[in-house]
Amino acid sequence: MSVVKKGKTSMLWIKAFHIISVITWFAALFYLPRLFVYHAMSQDKTSIERFKVMERKLYRGIMMPSMILAVVLGTWMVVDAWAFYQTQYWLHAKLALVVPLLVYHFYCGRLVQTFKHDNNKRSDVFYRWFNEFPVLILVAIVILVVVKPF
Numbered sequence: 001m002s003v004v005k006k007g008k009t010s011m012l013w014i015k016a017f018h019i020i021s022v023i024t025w026f027a028a029l030f031y032l033p034r035l036f037v038y039h040a041m042s043q044d045k046t047s048i049e050r051f052k053v054m055e056r057k058l059y060r061g062i063m064m065p066s067m068i069l070a071v072v073l074g075t076w077m078v079v080d081a082w083a084f085y086q087t088q089y090w091l092h093a094k095l096a097l098v099v100p101l102l103v104y105h106f107y108c109g110r111l112v113q114t115f116k117h118d119n120n121k122r123s124d125v126f127y128r129w130f131n132e133f134p135v136l137i138l139v140a141i142v143i144l145v146v147v148k149p150f
Contacts, residue, residue, distance in 0.1 A: 011080060018073035021066050026138055028063035029101075032108050033131035039115055040124040048118075055112045067105055071098075090148040094141050101137050 032055060039051035078085050078095075085091050114120050143149070 011077065014073050014076055014080075018070060018077060021069035021073060024062065025066035025070050025105075026134060028058055028066060029105065029108070029134040030131070032058050032063060032112075033127050036111060036115065036120075036127040037124045037131065040120060040122065040127055052116055055115060059109055059112045063105065063108070067102070071102075074098075088148070089150045090144045093150075094144045097137050097141055097144075101134065104133055104137075 035051055035055050035058065039048065039055065042048050042051060078091070111120075
């Protein structure tokens with residue numbers, strides 16, 4: 001196998017794992033706020049404690065590692081082909097959308113702590129609307145990556 005072929009193949013593996021980690025990250029970004037909805041609606045101690053455990057495990061065990069892997073692998077691909085990507089403005093727009101997604105991610109972590117300490121002041125309705133934000137970002141990112149409008 002030639003060096004060029006080997007290099008291209010390894011980048012395909014990186015891209016594949018980047019996509020897998022993004023899918024996993026978004027699954028967690030969709031599910032954690034749903035847990036917040038149900039947690040905000042809970043009245044009994046058993047349910048409240050169960051949601052605290054589920055939220056903590058989802059955030060620390062799935063959401064955080066997936067986000068780190070998605071960012072590291074995405075950065076790797078961009079750095080590896082920067083000569084090409086520097087003029088790909090769809091990618092610049094995609095990366096600009098990743099920033100508020102990261103803010104959302106860490107705000108979710110803050111909310112996990114808020115619920116952990118029984119300090120939630122928001123209703124389930126707030127969390128239902130809060131849950132829609134990553135959907136909008138996902139739609140925009142997929143369109144940018146697939147259509148490459150600019």
